[in-house]
Amino acid sequence: MFPLFNLSLQLNGFPMKEAKAELRKIVALSEKEHEIFVTNKKVEIVNFHLQNNPFYKDLAGMTTFTNWEDLPVLNKKNLQKPLLERLSKGYFPKNSYVNKTSGSGGTPFIFAKDKYCHALTWASNIYRFGWYGIDFNTSYQARFYGIPMDFMGNQKERFKDFLTNRFRFSIFDLSDEILEGFLNHFRTKKFDYINGYTSSIVLFAKFLQKKNIVLTAICPTLKVCMVTSEMLFEEDKILLEKQFGIPIVNEYGASELDLIAFQSRSVGTEGEWQINSETLFVEILDDNNQLVPNGIAGRIVITSLFNKAHPFIRYDIGDIGILDEKSTLQKPILKKLIGRTNDVAILASGKKSPGLTFYYVTKSIIEDDGNVKEFVIKQTKIDTFEIEYVSETELNLAQIKKIEEAITLYLEPNLKFSFLRKKSLERSNRGKLKQFKSML
Template sequence: MPGPEVTAFLNALNETEHLAPERMLAYQRRLLARLLPHAARETGFYRDRLSPVLRNDGTFDWERWNEIPILMRSDLQDSFDQLVARNLPKSAGGVNEDVSSGSTGSAVRHLNADLQNFATACCNERFFAWHGIDPGALYARIRITDHPDAVWPNGRRLEGWRIAYDRSVAIDLSTMATMDQQIEWLERIRPRYLMTYPSILRTIASEMAGRQKPLRFDAVLSFGEMLTEDARRTIEDGLGVHPLDRYGTGEVGHISAVCPQHLKHHISSELVLVEIVDEQGQEVPAGTEGRVIVTPFYSLAMPLIRYDIGDYAVLSGEPCSCGRSLPVFERILGRSRNVFRSADGRRIWPAILSSEIGRHLPNRQFQIVQLDFDHVEIRYVPMPGEQTSNVAGLTAYVRERLQSEVKLSVQPVDAIERSAGGKYEDFKSMLD
């Protein structure tokens, strides 16, 4: 049974997900009213930075919120010591230091207090409950881990890994296992649930094509990488279930999770304030693409106030028909380094289908890299045996999707290079 603190937090989340927008805003401001004075008092970085909002009499000028400068990843790299809180309230608990995955191209050190990790774990429990995930079933998790026991052929068994269930069981396997080893392991342990990165789910789903006895799961859960629409369709076709996706970062924690009735993400507004802004830092209307700016309310050890996480997204202007009042991401577009750019400054999100790549260039995995404004390279792991490629057809397809007469080169490789954090990126731009 979960402890009283977990039960209380989960009960609160069950109520707050239905709050009217004005009540949610008041709820968020109460949390900000604790975070902002703490940051100004306990860090050198925020001592004067929050002055637009913090009045001398202890009240808050919320109308000037957007005058607080946006915090960049480079600030975390350059001003780590100044961002660390000198003292913490007792409720924050202990502190752990970690390094973010660096999927935007620049890894950063960060601190998380126990309270922040606790809040994220509780939001994960809400996500599991939304989707009817059985806490007593076996979970397989293929993820980045350097634990010596999490290796093929057995993996590492964990009990009580879910905060609300002491008897929950998961088995971890390191991503260092080959794809053939991962599939053999899954066939052997037969978990009801599989949790891993979208790129791995997609590859497993592709490998199931044509098998007489393909792998089947009650649900597959994705995290840690951007789940593209193309990957979603491949996973659904190959594994027979919708991938249940979550969105967050190591330094921020949980941000959003996919709705149980629809495929769009609900923002966990109880944990984080999300803003979408343009390149000048001005708020954009719903339905407009912009930079994702977040303020996690429980980031007491290292306050992250108006933090640019390096992603682009679009907010929905309509409430979700599921009945929850939590805001909705219309689309989560991806990292800034995953967007291509044209010579005239336009951003291009590559809407390139893996099925079309495979039709012209049979592969086990691929990555499309923008080397220059007019040069794109496809790196791919060839299928076993001799295969027929149609580079001319592939070039025509890529040019049509990018709406540009780019030069296309193809490069066979033994393996697709991972990012600094050990994750895969389908699309990567080498332009600054």
């Protein structure tokens, strides 16, 4: 097959050969060499933006820096200014890669990367997907993603799918009739891998479970499934492995940065979430912007080491996570991704609980019999929550009582819940499912 993928990146001005060569060099560094590389890149990128980016210089309130911890921690609200006000000298939308974040954290904004930085992002993706025998030029992708509904946006995305050798399953309608259509494509197409939003892929696996079908029995070319953008729970991973018959890989990334963490396949580290330490520098900070020890939860703060067009220096991505105790600078391991900082429920007692606490509790009980396909939890008042769910049959009183007892045990008593059965759940315009939402 002609390498359309590589060619399309080259034609768009992304210097892939140089980026791949640089990534190979970084990956080959010894531990000591890597430490020097990171130190130098941090100094280089900060000084570049202090000298060439008025927006960052103003934000940092300095012209030169000596102490990393003195640098401000950026957040998405800092970046909600017109893009032209945030670009470095010599960079414009026309000579940069420009895109928009999904806004799943509630704060979307437009961002830019210089073309070399974006080429490195692709080099990083190619390198990590290659761990599982996936070649973007030749491997055929079954893509579970949203798609723009306007004509031009839709056609542009379809053309990109053609160039990148992928077939898109639009996830805005996931009724059984539509999933049956998905299944027919797997019967007739030689897909190599699945990639897309976790909740949609899990829903497809539940559909297969109901029909007692293992996907590799009808599509034997499938090698691996990569899920992204939403939490992957352990029970869901087990279900996916069983119904697809292939390894399930958990990916964590951000469009404005890069691929952040990807499950390793190396002997002795299989399944570990290896953080990208080649193009990013990741810190876990407390509420006072101080580093927390490995093994302790904190805010995930990331520096893009190569982006000269736009500063992402000590950028709070809005997620909470834990680094593994055995992490090193060269091989940081993400032990756990807990969720987004804005997905926190504030209870009547003053207690703060991550929205995922509700989700874990409810999920473990609701899914015993496979009746409930998916659900979301909304906090409407300090003591009141709505659980919206899609199911074959309505939840009975015994199930509801069990959920309420578990929530009292894990959280606190006297919380009020209402249960709303729906035909489908509301997704973002990109097809993401926000699993917990506080309306306070």
